Amino acid sequence: MRLRLGSIWGAYKAHLIMASFQLLLAIFLIMLQSVLSTGISGLVLVVYEHAIATCVLIPLAFFLERGKRPPLSSQILCYTFLLALLLISFCQIMLTLSLQYVSATYESxxxxxxxxIVFVLAVLFGLEELQFGTVHGQAKMLGVVFSVAGPLTMVFWTGPTLFKSTLTTTKASIIGGTMLAMATLGGPSFILLVGQVIRKYPAELSLSAMISFFGTIQTAVITGFLVTGPSWKLKWDGGLILITLLLGGTLVTGLFYYAQIWCVHQKGSCFHSCLPTSPHCLLIPPRGNSPEGIYSTGKVRLS
Structure with missing residues (x-):
């Protein structure tokens, strides 16, 4: 029995890890939107989150990968800086700031x-074969269709309003939608690039720590130019901000980065985005100041 469970865990470990972190991401998005609704700067939160993540990842990488890391070259450092730019300074900032304009549900x-996007880019760059004539290739195409059809259905096919928001405006939707569009281009670009880098530098924890370190520096510089001094001071009323920062720094932007890179190394670039579970966890009544309302979809009618 133990042998069988061990074999199942070994075969589906990457699937379970990614599914668990997707659920965690859904919870974090809700908490993050609640924190941002108090007027705290999203840029400052990103800096603090990644500072915490760096403090978590560097000791883990130092002790757990001691003697296992390959030599660090200037090429790997440049790639790592670019990865941090794509994932943190571009994608993460856009995702965080967009929560001020659209709901966590829409972001998810x-x-x-x-x-x-990952699959299309992988095919275009020759990193993935289409193989439409095989069952495996047809399953991939079906997954791509479902990944697009599901979100479009939830966005455009709305029924009666269940929970109405008072802050929904066309301008806010356009700004938030533009930020999300930019983020959904930066994220897949990171996934494809990290899949190539990890082959040259097969040390997932060390690579994650360096990405987080460079991302902290980059976002701190960006925030320093855009945010005034008083905005760097956080209010700790109720403890939600502290909990959000610790959760985001240790798990969502800390160990999650490591999990992403590990899964890409083990299963390939397209595997990382094969478990999009977070939208289903975000269909909950929003706060009164949420930028979006919640609707029943399709032909479902709730009295």
Whole structure:
């Protein structure tokens, strides 16, 4: 029995890890939107989150990969800096700031389009074969179609309003949608590039720590130019901000980075985005100041 469970865990470990972190991401998005609704700067939160993530990842990488890391070259450092730019300074900042304009539900729906973008880019760059004549290839295409059809259905096919928001405006939707579109291009670009880098530098924890370190520096410089001094001071009323920062720094932007890179190394670039579960966890009543309402979809009628 133990042998059988061990073999199942070995075969589906990457699937379970990614599914668990997707559920965690859904919870974090809700908490993050609640924190941002108090007026705290999203840029400052990104800096603090990644500072915490760096403090978590560097000791882990130092002790767990001691003697296992390959030599660090200037080429790997340049790639790592670019990866941090794509994932943190571009994608993460856009995702965080977009929560000030659209709901966490809509953001998670937009993230569901990433599998399609990753797959299309992988095919275009020759990193993935289409193989449409095989069952495996047809299953991939079907997954791409579902990954696009599901989010579009949730966005455009709305029924009666269940929970109405008072802050929904066309301008806010356009700004938030533009940020999400930019993020959904930066994220897949990171996934494809990290799949190539990890082959040259097969040390997932060390690579994650360096990405987080460079991302912290980059976002701190960006935030320093855009945010005034008083905005760097956080209010700790109620403890939600502290909990959000610790959760985001240790798990969502800390160990999740490591999990992403590990899964890409083990299963390939397209695997990372094959488990888009977070939208289903975000269909909950929003706060009164949420930028979006919640609707029943399709022909479902709730009295």
């Amino acid at each position: 729906i937009a993230l569901n389009v990433m599998p399609m």
